[in-house]
Amino acid sequence: MKKVLIIHGPNLGLLGLREPDIYGNFSLDAINEKIKKLAKEKKVSVDFLQSNHEGEIVDAIGSSPKKYDAIVINPAAYTHTSVAIRDAVAAIDIPVVEVHLSNIYRREEFRHKSLVAAAMGQISGFGVNSYLLGLLAAIEIINK
Amino acid sequence: MKKVLIIHGPNLGLLGLREPDIYGNFSLDAINEKIKKLAKEKKVSVDFLQSNHEGEIVDAIGSSPKKYDAIVINPAAYTHTSVAIRDAVAAIDIPVVEVHLSNIYRREEFRHKSLVAAAMGQISGFGVNSYLLGLLAAIEIINK
Amino acid sequence: MKKVLIIHGPNLGLLGLREPDIYGNFSLDAINEKIKKLAKEKKVSVDFLQSNHEGEIVDAIGSSPKKYDAIVINPAAYTHTSVAIRDAVAAIDIPVVEVHLSNIYRREEFRHKSLVAAAMGQISGFGVNSYLLGLLAAIEIINK
């Protein structure tokens, strides 16, 4: 059974509390339930990591190839500031899919830039569905 | 039955010929077959428009609300230069999903900017699958 | 009797539908009626062109000197992206007046730049009245 690591970046543990007009009303647990349900349907297993620490996310990506077949990551604020996450993604050879709850082009200018451009593909703007579409995309790639 | 308009922007008629390391080997017809197959599974109908003319694409978007429930658009080169398509997308009230075959952040700098930011969400970098994921996203939204 | 060509740029056919807080509630037909009424009072004749096609607008400007004494143009989205319309305006020797429904300096940054700077003068921010003031300005010039 294929394994996918879902990484939630900084502040995503606060989902449901935070600026609901931008991020929606779902809590992170509710999102994880939806992801698990889809994983089960598609017969892959998923693990979750939520971290506010850039270094922990870099650690997780760097050690992922031994344990996972793909990564779905929402780098949140680190999308725009972390060259370290970019380099980690470039250093591994399993597919990485970048997802965002909101469309980064419709927010502040400094959020238009993505440093995590090393990811294979990017899905943004569909709220919780961004994760589900991201998982589908990852599964498609690892099944090829 | 819900109807979705698939818009292929400039030069996409040349797919299969053009820079295969960036765009893959599929012809546009092969892509459309895959889209039709998915549409059938999901019980929606799809129409296709390929145009190299910014004005035709603006016309199609502007008149779409009378005929369609959603649009999936790959604006290709017009992503980066057309304010007119942006304004057309903002002027209508059906969901519009923006897709790209390649990850625009991994190409030339001038392709990092998307003027079509009025679209609900964006999917890029998954080759043909960008369209299929885009169609799934659109269906999800119109079924809500 | 002097003749003036009124050019409505991309998406203006959707007026009344589109973002009413920016563009107001008038349809394009209603605007044209107001323009015709003023033209009649001022004893000039007016023709109208609405087009979403940059090329059609360039064609119209290029061939206008044989048929018209002045142009009033709302280039809409092409204000900010079309060097071709700028060059067309610079190439002809009848007066061209540029109008905008809204004040472009109060909108997104990328709308502050006008490439159509070859026009004689510019009127913006008065809604429908921008057209009427533009027509008055054009008449004043051709009557000198």
Add this chain to the structure above:
Amino acid sequence: MKKVLIIHGPNLGLLGLREPDIYGNFSLDAINEKIKKLAKEKKVSVDFLQSNHEGEIVDAIGSSPKKYDAIVINPAAYTHTSVAIRDAVAAIDIPVVEVHLSNIYRREEFRHKSLVAAAMGQISGFGVNSYLLGLLAAIEIINK
């Protein structure tokens, strides 16, 4: 009877002397006569202020709501450098129309930026007629 304040910004007292290829041959008095004539026709009263002092113009705008129904202002050089005038315009609730003798987009780059973007609308490039069109626009708004 409605009252409109006409504000002439810095150096406009020198009109007729100064760079005639840009500003025309009219003196400021001649312009004021034309404005008065139109005001009379339209049955509004007009007062004039010419000042080279940013502070005086800010004073005049700030105290205008008690005495005037609208302002027509040619901020001249202060268009490009005065945040204070912008804030004054934003602070009052009578309509303000910004006018320029020449088309600011056809002059030096540093004149393309307007900080007075808080004004309702803008008219530029018609020489003396910019003032007359501006007065018409102001009257139209206060009569609504």
Add this chain to the structure above:
Amino acid sequence: MKKVLIIHGPNLGLLGLREPDIYGNFSLDAINEKIKKLAKEKKVSVDFLQSNHEGEIVDAIGSSPKKYDAIVINPAAYTHTSVAIRDAVAAIDIPVVEVHLSNIYRREEFRHKSLVAAAMGQISGFGVNSYLLGLLAAIEIINK
């Protein structure tokens, strides 16, 4: 008894009228009353100057060392455009504290830049309390 000069920059005489979501509902008189009350408690005397004129503010700063022990200044719009006020602040040897009602980083981009950087310290975003905190800061410095 120590003396502090409180300088209110352009348009602050309109407080209470102007954009209350940004500046609050207090009139300048009400603010001055609060400042006087705190001054009395802290046993310093305060004088006030409100001016829309950059030159008057420069004059006041330049002549202040003879009469005052410190300055609390809200340069308002001149924060972003006046090198003359900056130079005046740098030229005197009494402490100058810069205050702002709102957080300049949460407003338009052109307000993020402060040219009055010669001031000792800066307090912004606390509404009327910015003045009171500024006065406390000034007193603390002159009492050392």
Add this chain to the structure above:
Amino acid sequence: MKKVLIIHGPNLGLLGLREPDIYGNFSLDAINEKIKKLAKEKKVSVDFLQSNHEGEIVDAIGSSPKKYDAIVINPAAYTHTSVAIRDAVAAIDIPVVEVHLSNIYRREEFRHKSLVAAAMGQISGFGVNSYLLGLLAAIEIINK
């Protein structure tokens, strides 16, 4: 009794050692004593966190609403590089006051930009007093 969290960002544990012409001669302990003394006078309780880890600071901010009534934060170097701290501040509903020992506008250009603009207000340039004024400001807000 109200509770306030004081957050000291990276390298502030080295205070007293580091570049004394910029940061003064106080050690962090000495600063904390002064803060505690003021807190006692004002009858609030204070907790302290010094961390060089962006992630720890984000964690602390995210979990603060359950335990604290306000935050006073000196983000130090993270002021200029952390979108994650900005998002954390924006995600919570207790007041956050940003303080700096030195005036960021008088230092290197890259320190003029504050990404933590989501904070209610900002106080900078008063050395140790920046913290004390920040605490006063926070108390004033939570007492309203």
Add this chain to the structure above:
Amino acid sequence: MKKVLIIHGPNLGLLGLREPDIYGNFSLDAINEKIKKLAKEKKVSVDFLQSNHEGEIVDAIGSSPKKYDAIVINPAAYTHTSVAIRDAVAAIDIPVVEVHLSNIYRREEFRHKSLVAAAMGQISGFGVNSYLLGLLAAIEIINK
């Protein structure tokens, strides 16, 4: 016999009328006669397309490999704004030579940028001769 397509971009149909100090006094027909004469000498056949429509030019380039051995294109205003033409040129495998009547570095700043950089080579600044030199260059390449 080899075939070359000559594409004249927007507004070039107005040649002879338009800003003669920049573009010279030749009409487009006169230019085409000169091109035909040279083609005859060099024993190649030439076809001509003048279009103000970006989309038509993209269509023509995309379908050219079936009919032509090389393209000589003067993209005029689209040089600076069309990513679509750039992509079309990159998508085909026959040589494309870019020509300009005037030296784009001696005109307005926004004309210094060429988006059509995918073309093999560029010739600019020789008036009508730019076309003739461009045709010679194209012939040289296809004869290799």
Add this chain to the structure above:
Amino acid sequence: MKKVLIIHGPNLGLLGLREPDIYGNFSLDAINEKIKKLAKEKKVSVDFLQSNHEGEIVDAIGSSPKKYDAIVINPAAYTHTSVAIRDAVAAIDIPVVEVHLSNIYRREEFRHKSLVAAAMGQISGFGVNSYLLGLLAAIEIINK
């Protein structure tokens, strides 16, 4: 006898007090004495204006042609921010010489830009001698 107006811009009344490492130890009166002495030698008469008010300087320049044969101006801080002074200089037909005590290229970046570029020539960096050289330059021009 020829007459020259010497204009001292903002804060120059504080000379001798202010940042002596940049501006030297001379008071403005001492400078004026040196200027008068040179004027006497060269047989011209000089008048002086020191003003912190941009508007007063604009007034003085605008009315100078009736009274003076040349202007020597040290615009000080207004060098970098005043388009109004630039326009005033451009509007008159007597020679204007711009002088600075210090070399503006050796100070902060924002002082490298001169908006008063309409002046005939510029002399900077020679302390008090900048004025004397400026007066010599002006005399040379008006004697031609």
Add this chain to the structure above:
Amino acid sequence: MKKVLIIHGPNLGLLGLREPDIYGNFSLDAINEKIKKLAKEKKVSVDFLQSNHEGEIVDAIGSSPKKYDAIVINPAAYTHTSVAIRDAVAAIDIPVVEVHLSNIYRREEFRHKSLVAAAMGQISGFGVNSYLLGLLAAIEIINK
């Protein structure tokens, strides 16, 4: 015996795996062996820290003066984004040498900027030898 701390920044634990055309084929352990060998020859002792956490690196630098005589640091991705590491380096008084495996000027534009400019010197582009040369440089300094 003098002690030197060798700091390996983010992702360097993956060396040997990652983009070998940029970073070479050595694993981090192999590099450390080479460093130890040189240290032994030069009679200094070395400790190693590899961390993906910006905060850990800041902690290590801040506490190093008690334990080490010099630091050799390869900040990797944090070179370009960490003001906190820069401030830590500036806060301590033992020499710090910055090394890079590759020449940062030959990689992506965003890698040309070094925020860690507080380091005494910089060595880049010699692969593993960058570390060895860096250690030699550090030893030279501490032996003076």
Add this chain to the structure above:
Amino acid sequence: MKKVLIIHGPNLGLLGLREPDIYGNFSLDAINEKIKKLAKEKKVSVDFLQSNHEGEIVDAIGSSPKKYDAIVINPAAYTHTSVAIRDAVAAIDIPVVEVHLSNIYRREEFRHKSLVAAAMGQISGFGVNSYLLGLLAAIEIINK
């Protein structure tokens, strides 16, 4: 017989050795032979100068009008950095044609800018043929 000076800028003496994918396999001598052959056909005489010294090239241009009827110059690296060559070209009244072996728009960003814009026309991207087309262009001009 007309005389043309061919100037080869810095490093062109290394042609054939240097980066053959950019500059081709021809040595400079081989190129000069081709140029001489064409010159003979066209009945003009040619002289050659290869120099790595900006000053020598400026000298040669400045003294050329006495000896030559036209210049064909490949300024190579000096294209992007030499204002002195630009000024030399502008100072003489014989035609100067600028040529490049490769298309400068397809290379590094800093090579897109041409300071030698004073040249009449520019030919780039055709390898050795750039010189031959440049000579033809020069001959055409001097024969007019």
Add this chain to the structure above:
Amino acid sequence: MKKVLIIHGPNLGLLGLREPDIYGNFSLDAINEKIKKLAKEKKVSVDFLQSNHEGEIVDAIGSSPKKYDAIVINPAAYTHTSVAIRDAVAAIDIPVVEVHLSNIYRREEFRHKSLVAAAMGQISGFGVNSYLLGLLAAIEIINK
């Protein structure tokens, strides 16, 4: 007797020929005669160097302290591109005065920047008189 070196930068040997509307009609010899005449009056001796070679100018500046008491330099085109001349000026301890025939702020944008900012003072815009004023300024300094 004091000695002054006059350095004429690139292309100044062409004076009188070149763009007379910018540089005037004087030849370099005529200028040198005027300088010699003034030197005689002021009892200093002058030597002249005209060079188109950046390196020669750097050589001359570097060796000047042994032979000269001051330098007057018109760096011409090298003003804007030569860091080497800037460093040479900074390396010597005799005064250096920078002169320009024309006002660099009234010419192309790339000429507004002066890299030779290490010079004591700058005089520009007075044609030949710029040299004479520069010589006076130099004499004044060396006589102190």
Add this chain to the structure above:
Amino acid sequence: MKKVLIIHGPNLGLLGLREPDIYGNFSLDAINEKIKKLAKEKKVSVDFLQSNHEGEIVDAIGSSPKKYDAIVINPAAYTHTSVAIRDAVAAIDIPVVEVHLSNIYRREEFRHKSLVAAAMGQISGFGVNSYLLGLLAAIEIINK
């Protein structure tokens, strides 16, 4: 015996005289002695070139492969302005090591950019030791 060419760029002949806080107190001869001593130890021979002429340095680099096994170059001011030296370095196939006495990131902004990025590696900030480390690095490479 391997041979290495040491190139000293502009103004380095003045070392010991010039800005000692930046460059130290060593004369160039003293530096060369130290280099020769190290060369002897390492059994390589060294030649020296000091030149203020960009062209001479380009000549030396271009002809070096016939005579030398490696180059150590301190391009000094030409680091930031010479594309010609960059191209020369890229054109040859012996290793080139770039050295700087000071850390270019700690000096003026315009010195942060290195155009000589074609060099294999870079060493800066160690004073004279930069050369010695550079020579060691070069020897290491040529001995592989």
